[in-house]
Amino acid sequence: MDPEIAALAGTAGTTVVTLMATNAWESTRDGMVALWRRFQPSRAESIGEELEAGREELLLAREAGDAESEAELTAEWQGRVRRFLLARPEAAEALRGVLDELYPSAPEQPGTERIRLEAHASGQARVYQAGRDQHITER
Template identity: 35%
Template sequence: MDPVTTTLAATAASTLVQAMTTDAWTFTLNKVAAVFGGGTTVQELEQARGQVVDHQELGPMVEQEWRGRLTRYLVTHPEAVEQLRAVLDEIAPDTGQNGNTYGGDHIDFSHGTFKGPVTGKSVHHSPDGGPGGPAR
């Protein structure tokens, strides 16, 4: 089996189950159901969502179930690979180079004056944008 297909299916299943308990559910449901052609899939996804919402411990099992369904669908409908990839690009959070999302605050204290110790992290960049040069 193509590892690209299985990886795509795993990512889609994870994204799908994570969205089940968020405000993004309806949007995600419609996009993923469109890949399958809608219909029965919408009902099955809503049923799965109900299970995850009512019993969070079922999340990994629901994810595994949809990973298998997505893999089987992509193997038998290879034209859906690009469609699912486009859906994921639309609904999945933007990640950095290492795959981590950043959810913290950035506070710029440049040109600030402090009357005591400051705890934090200083990052310096060289003129070409790499680490190690003077701070900007």
């Protein structure tokens, strides 16, 4: 198997599961469904349903403190994306585009820079840091 496909599938599966429990969930689902619709239209609807079911499983697992289920779900999506790319290798570039839109800070390409944030607070100080979007509500 092409190592590039394996690496891309690993990144995609991890990213999808990571974003299932975030505010970016709808964009994640829509991006993945659009990808399947473009390259395997007959599977697009079922992929959307599988993503929704996976999200429900993830949220329940996190609520129960079940990290093993999250790891299994990640492996499942990595495998699903890998099989998709093996069947449709021409979809790799489109998948990279989806991932860049969803999770631009994920280091996929050689030479991609990482952001390192460091802060020190003392007393009653508060520190807010974000590598991307940040929403703070204080009362």
